[in-house]
Amino acid sequence: MSLAGCSRMTSATIRHDEAPHPKLRVDGLKRYFDVSPPWLNRVTEGRPRQTLKAVDDISFAIEPGKTLSLVGESGCGKSTVARCIVGLYRPSGGSIAFEGVDFASLRSRAAQAPLRRRMQMIFQDPYASLNPRWRVFDIIAEPVRAFRLLRGKSEIVRRVDELLRLVGLAPRDGEKYPHEFSGGQRQRVSIARALASNPEFLVCDEPTSALDVSVQAQILNLMKALQRELGLTYLFISHDLSVVYHMSDSVGVMYLGRLAELRDAPALFAQPLHPYTRLLLETIPDLDVIGRRREPLAGEVPNPIDPPSGCSFHPRCPFANERCRSQRPELAPVPGGAVACHAVAEGRLAPDD
Amino acid sequence: MAAPQPLLQVDNLRIEFPTRRGTLLAVDDISFHIDPGEVLGVVGESGAGKSLTGAAIIGLLDPPGRIAGGQIRLDGRRIDNLPYEQMRRIRGKEIGAIFQDPLTSLNPLYKISRQLVETIRTHAEMSPSQARARALELLDAVGIPAASDRLDAYPHEFSGGMRQRVVIALALAANPRLIIADEPTTALDVSIQAQIIALLKQLCRDHGTAVMLVTHDMGVIAETADRVAVMYAGRIAEIGPVAAVIKQARHPYTHGLMGSIPAIGHPVEQLTQIDGAMPRLTEIPKGCAFNPRCPEVFDKCLSHRPDLRPAGGSDVSCWLF
Known part of the structure; x- marks a missing residue:
């Protein structure tokens, strides 16, 4: 068998x-x-x-x-x-x-x-999966840059703003660091990052x-x-x-x-x-x-x-x-x-x- | 109904942390009691102050945290202001403790026989061999198979569930009248969690031990507790018999909390959601601490802090009642 x-x-x-x-x-x-x-x-x-x-x-x-x-x-x-x-x-x-x-x-x-x-992944621990030394904007923009999906600063800014709104955060949150967020908000950031490459x-x-x-x-x-x-x-x-x-x-x-x-x-x-x-x-x-x-x-x-x-x-x-x-x-x-x-x-x- | 004298009486307890930016009130004026043999569940989200309350009762608040006001009485005797040595004798003998992570509450360098014997002999006049026999009895009671073979094992030789059983055996070693169990099943898998809860319930019933069960898991509370206190931002939002609090939650926070737990067999497209998050200790709003997230907030909530008052079968701190 x-x-x-x-x-x-x-x-x-x-x-x-x-x-x-x-x-x-x-x-x-x-x-x-x-x-x-x-x-x-x-x-x-x-x-x-x-x-x-x-x-x-x-x-x-x-x-x-x-x-x-x-x-x-x-x-x-x-x-x-x-x-x-x-x-x-x-x-x-x-x-x-x-x-x-x-x-x-x-x-x-x-x-x-x-x-x-x-295909993208969302991890369990939003305290460990976000780089504490990066601003949220750069964390979310990373897949966009890595896959060369958009060129030019203004287009990337527009895309990140859109993603932040999509997960219930405000565009100005992009300027903050992960430690300034609660666990739930961090998980929203992880989701925004996962969605950044249009998976x-x-x-x-x-x-x-x-x-x-x-x-x-x-x-x-x-x-x-x-x-x-x-x-x-x-x-x-x-x-x-x-x-x-x-x-x-x-x-x-x-x-x-x-x-x-x-x-x-x-x-x-x-x-x-x-x-x-x-x-x-x-x-x-x-x-x-x-x-x-x-x-x-x-x-x-x-x-x-x-x-x-x-x-x-x-x-x-x-x-x-x-x-x-x-x-x-x-x-x-x-x-x-x-x-x-x-x-x-x-x-x-x-x-x- | 209630015994003439509760086993544990907490009155107006306040726990504060002095920091460079001012003093933070982590537990803000809470009062409750536990009757002999009763299981009181304490639920709340992380940072609500539930673990600190437990730590204060057994005198294990980590500095700089300190009790800033109120009284804790065990059998009518104040225990919140005892000197370290006296409190050490009460801890273990009168009040046992079980913590979340069984690996950190056992000393990895000592065999569990030594840890059990030491605890037993600290609190009872026993010869080493008597204490060893008692240790074996305890391991049997908590359901460790082949206890006589495992007595001389080290903590790392046990699985997570078995380790938590050893911790329960340690907590029961001196037959305490109250056990503070802080998230005793959170680190365990569901099928093991069920075993530990059943064990805790059965042992406490057999010995008449009262339990303060601190957890964030409403399901565990529903199955185990007689009464439940719901904590929010260092205060008690609602306290009452477990059926009343779970089935007819009065406080809007409790109500939202219940709706946000997915229930098997009750399909919903959207879970009830409490927007926002619990405020940080530095940013607790004036009036009711829940007011920024409350769907039923009105003027009075913004300016005056509600006290616990009877509503239905429970006591609720909300201006709606």
Whole structure:
């Protein structure tokens, strides 16, 4: 049984067929990190090479104007996927195609640049992602200059003013330094910078995790409004399921570098199938249930360097059996998407259990 | 209903920071109480003064911050003006503390057995071997698997969730009557967060320990707290039973805060948004501190500061009530 064959099959089923190419298509993406001890220790202590499979065979597609979210706990590989897509990491395997053009087919940075301009990234921490020694004007103008989109000071000034207004800041804020802004305003600056090169696709890595809730609402509202106005496509990375619920058209749930469940958002939240998705949805504190007594699921995310055999979730899964311990489940089609779970596939675990 | 004497009584507490540009009032005249065995949630955005209030209660305000006024009483006895040595004995024995980051609240150089035994023996007359047995008991109670094997491990050998369990064991070591838990689950993943909250709730129920739970996460409060205080710019905006505050928020700030949290199962195109941000301590407006962001602001809000007064089931500081 070939893994590649399976992933091809599932991504084809996930893909909706109206458009010739989705905005972004990720096929069998892998990113491994070599975390071996130094050569001398390997030789003298006989310790083996070790590989961390941060992302291990992930496939999905995002249609234009839509939002796909990746959720999961820390260390599940969701940020690594984001970094591979924008080119901050080189994938160890698989392909990433933007409107049908595979990045691997474009060898040089120069050949990739026209595509890179059309995808930008918003980072989690607006305190770390803005250069404290640059004025906001220069921070936002940098992509415009780097991609040589406009020439002449006056045109750039006009463009930066327009971007500042677009994200709810005032043109005169361009003269300030990042430290003069609050966290929410800084994230607005990050968004303005990301939009400076007229991208169609934004990778948003936990854009509101560092913000207070009332400010988070402002940023989420802004991102939704920008998506409507500019027709943006988002890949949204978050660990917060309620934020994901609010933002997404479809959702991929990641566990230890693999997709456990990839489904349309309404289907996933109405009827989660994978036991891990159910666990996540049950454990988020809920404002509707005051004073709830919970049955917390024991166990923690295993060490990704030494993942469990078979289904990597089996040590924590109440439905695991012998097959789950030995054979790794692949994504298989279900209503509204696909799930990688033997119990679901075999019908041992009914949707509403 | 309320016990004749609350376990903790805070009256008109003011915390200030002297700076070169004048004195900043970080906590401005707040009063509340915690009954024995009760969980009081304290929510607010960063900079609202919630952590400082917790730090003041356990006597761990970082200088130059200082208590500038008001009283803190534990069981009727003032503890805000105690000398360092006396406060040190209360801290741990009467009031335990759990902080956000379990890695920084454990000493990385000592085995956790040593840290637990030291804490236990500081507060109770016990031989080292008795204290070690008690440490093992505590680790079992907080749900550390194979506790006897892990007792002599170093903090870095534990995962984040397990480390926070060790910290909880430390806080419980002397059977305190009050625990100040400052964002105890913020650094943890959601599925681990659920475990820690459940553990904290169960232990406090079993031991009758009261908790002041400081967090920015309304969901955690909803599940855990009996009463909740909402802080804004160093003041209490609203305080009351958790159901009343969450379901029928009175203060426009609380109301906005609730609307700004996306709720699963309730699709909305736009979240309620409170424009602007909390004022810096140097720029707190006259009158009600929330007035520049308040959708219902009127004349009186701009000039007079509202006090807490009963409205519905809660106490609200807003001129609307």
